[in-house]
Amino acid sequence: MSGPTTPLSISVIGCGYLGTVHAVAMAALGHDVVGIDVSDERIALLASGEAPFFEPGLPERLTAGLASGRLRFSTDIAVAATADLHFVCVGTPQSEGSDAADLRALFSATEVLIPHLRPGSVVAGKSTVPVGTAARLSGLVEGAGATLVWNPEFLREGRAIADSLSPDRIVVGVSAVEESGPSASAGSSGALNMLRRAYATMLELGTPLVVTDLPTAELVKGAANAYLATRISFMNAMADVAERAGADVVGLAEALGHDERIGPHYLRAGIGFGGGCLPKDIRAFAARATELGAAAPAALLAQVDEINLGQRARIVEAVAEHFGGSVVGRRVTVLGAAFKPESDDIRDSPAIDIARALHRLGSIVTLTDPAALPNVAGRYPELSLEASLDHALRDAECLVLATEWAEYRLLDPVRAGALVAGRTVFDGRNCLDREAWSAAGWKYRGIGRR
Numbered sequence: 001m002s003g004p005t006t007p008l009s010i011s012v013i014g015c016g017y018l019g020t021v022h023a024v025a026m027a028a029l030g031h032d033v034v035g036i037d038v039s040d041e042r043i044a045l046l047a048s049g050e051a052p053f054f055e056p057g058l059p060e061r062l063t064a065g066l067a068s069g070r071l072r073f074s075t076d077i078a079v080a081a082t083a084d085l086h087f088v089c090v091g092t093p094q095s096e097g098s099d100a101a102d103l104r105a106l107f108s109a110t111e112v113l114i115p116h117l118r119p120g121s122v123v124a125g126k127s128t129v130p131v132g133t134a135a136r137l138s139g140l141v142e143g144a145g146a147t148l149v150w151n152p153e154f155l156r157e158g159r160a161i162a163d164s165l166s167p168d169r170i171v172v173g174v175s176a177v178e179e180s181g182p183s184a185s186a187g188s189s190g191a192l193n194m195l196r197r198a199y200a201t202m203l204e205l206g207t208p209l210v211v212t213d214l215p216t217a218e219l220v221k222g223a224a225n226a227y228l229a230t231r232i233s234f235m236n237a238m239a240d241v242a243e244r245a246g247a248d249v250v251g252l253a254e255a256l257g258h259d260e261r262i263g264p265h266y267l268r269a270g271i272g273f274g275g276g277c278l279p280k281d282i283r284a285f286a287a288r289a290t291e292l293g294a295a296a297p298a299a300l301l302a303q304v305d306e307i308n309l310g311q312r313a314r315i316v317e318a319v320a321e322h323f324g325g326s327v328v329g330r331r332v333t334v335l336g337a338a339f340k341p342e343s344d345d346i347r348d349s350p351a352i353d354i355a356r357a358l359h360r361l362g363s364i365v366t367l368t369d370p371a372a373l374p375n376v377a378g379r380y381p382e383l384s385l386e387a388s389l390d391h392a393l394r395d396a397e398c399l400v401l402a403t404e405w406a407e408y409r410l411l412d413p414v415r416a417g418a419l420v421a422g423r424t425v426f427d428g429r430n431c432l433d434r435e436a437w438s439a440a441g442w443k444y445r446g447i448g449r450r
C-alpha cells in the first residue's frame with residue numbers, strides 16, 4: 001500500500017487486539033508510529049516482532065513495520081510527546097457487577113497523556129464507549145490546547161488487517177456542531193484535516209468519510225454492534241420456530257439474504273455471538289440507554305442478550321437429552337474454544353461456556369482448538385485440553401462443533417467416525433455437510449434444522 005504524501009507522527013495508546021493492528025496498519029500506510037501499552041510483557045513481545053495474539057497477516061505486517069523503522073513500541077507514555085496524533089485504543093470491558101462499560105483505563109490513559117499534549121495535537125478516541133464519554137474527555141484534552149475527535153473502529157477479529165486497511169467507512173466525530181448541522185470549529189477543522197492525512201491512502205481510494213458530531217460518532221459504533229447482535233439473535237429466534245415447525249433455518253437465511261433490503265450477512269443461526277465486543281457492547285449500550293431514560297432500546301437489547309445466552313444453554317440441554325437426561329461420565333469433545341474462527345480470542349466464548357456447563361453437569365469434556373488453547377490453559381483447569389484433533393476425537397461419545405474453523409468444517413465424517421466411540425454430532429454453527437455426515441452413519445443435530 002502506498003504511503004501518504006506527508007507522513008504523520010502517531011501514537012497508539014493501548015496495544016491489544018485493536019491497538020496492535022491499528023499501529024501496524026498506520027505504519028503500513030507510511031506514518032511514523034509508536035505503540036504504547038502499560039503491559040511490559042506485551043510491549044517486549046511486540047518490540048521483538050512477535051505478535052501477542054493470533055491474527056492472520058499480523059506477524060508479517062509487524063515484522064515489516066519494525067524493519068521499516070516506522071514502527072516501534074514503548075511502555076513510556078512520554079514518548080507520545082513527539083506525536084501529532086494520538087489514537088486511544090485501550091480496553092473498555094464490562095464492569096464487574098454491572099452491565100456498564102468500565103471506563104477506568106480510558107480515563108487513566110487520557111490523563112497520563114495530557115502532560116505530553118501540545119497545542120495543535122489531536123487525540124482520536126477509537127475505543128468503544130457509551131455515548132457521552134467523549135464530551136467528558138474533551139474538557140481534559142482541550143485544557144492542554146489539543147483537540148479530541150471520536151473515530152470508532154469497525155474491524156473484525158480474524159480479518160483485522162484487511163478491515164483496517166480497507167474499511168467500509170471512516171467515521172470522525174468532532175466537537176463543534178452548529179444548528180445547520182455538523183461544522184468544524186478552528187480546532188476541530190485542524191483535527192479533521194489531521195485525520196484526513198492519517199487516512200489519506202484510503203480516502204484516495206474512495207472510502208466514504210462520515211464527519212459528524214461526537215455523540216453521533218460514539219453512537220454509530222454502539223448501534224452497529226447492537227444491530228449485528230440483533231440480527232444474529234433474530235435468526236436464532238427464527239431457528240427456534242423453524243426447529244419446532246420442521247423447517248430449516250439455513251434455507252430460510254439463504255432465501256432472506258437474497259432480499260437486497262436484508263442482505264446475506266449476520267444471518268447464521270447457531271450457538272450465538274461471543275467475543276470481547278458484541279456481548280459487552282450491547283450490555284453497555286442498554287445500560288447507557290437506561291441512564292438516558294430510553295427504556296425501549298434497553299429492553300430490546302436485553303432480549304437480544306437473553307436469546308443469545310439461551311442458545312448456549314439449549315445445546316447443553318440437547319446433549320443431555322441425547323444421553324437420556326444425564327451427561328455424567330459421558331465423554332464429550334468440543335471442537336473449538338475461540339469465540340470465532342481465525343482468532344485465539346476466548347473472551348465470552350460460547351464454546352468455553354458450553355464446555356464448562358457440560359463439565360459442571362458431570363461430563364468428561366475434551367476441548368480442542370487450533371489456536372486458542374494457550375489462552376484456555378490455566379484459566380479453566382477443569383477442562384481437558386487436546387491440541388491434536390485426532391486425539392480429541394478418539395473415543396468421544398459425542399461431538400459439539402462450537403467454532404467453525406476450516407479443519408472442523410472440512411472434517412471427513414468417515415475418518416472421524418473411525419476414531420470416535422459414538423457417532424453423534426451437534427453442529428453448533430450449522431456448518432457441516434449434513435448429508436455427508438448422515439451418510440457416514442452419524443446422527444446429525446444442527447440448530448433450527450429438521
Ligand SMILES: NC(=O)C1=CN([C@@H]2O[C@H](COP(=O)(O)OP(=O)(O)OC[C@H]3O[C@@H](n4cnc5c(N)ncnc54)[C@H](O)[C@@H]3O)[C@@H](O)[C@H]2O)C=CC1
Nearest residue numbers: 014015016017018037038039090091092105109127128153
Ligand atoms: N477487539 C476488536 O476487534 C475491537 C475492539 N474495539 C474496541 O477497542 C477497545 C480495545 O479493545 P481490545 O483491543 O479488544 O482490548 P484488549 O484488552 O485486547 O486491549 C486493551 C489494551 O489496552 C492496554 N491498556 C490498558 N490500560 C492502558 C493504559 N492506561 N495505557 C496504555 N495501555 C493500556 C491493555 O494492557 C491492553 O493491551 C475496546 O473499547 C473495544 O470495544 C473496537 C473494534 C474492534
Ligand SMILES: O=C(O)[C@H]1O[C@H](OP(=O)(O)OP(=O)(O)OC[C@H]2O[C@@H](n3ccc(=O)[nH]c3=O)[C@H](O)[C@@H]2O)[C@H](O)[C@@H](O)[C@@H]1O
Nearest residue numbers: 153154155156157232266267268272273274275277339340
Ligand atoms: O467492536 C468490535 O470489536 C467488533 O465486533 C464485531 O467483530 P468480532 O467480534 O471480531 O466478530 P464477528 O465476526 O462480528 O462475530 C461476532 C460473533 O458473532 C457470531 N456470529 C456472527 C455472524 C453470524 O451470522 N452468526 C454468529 O453467530 C460469531 O460466531 C462470533 O461469536 C463486529 O463485527 C466488528 O465490526 C466490531 O468492530
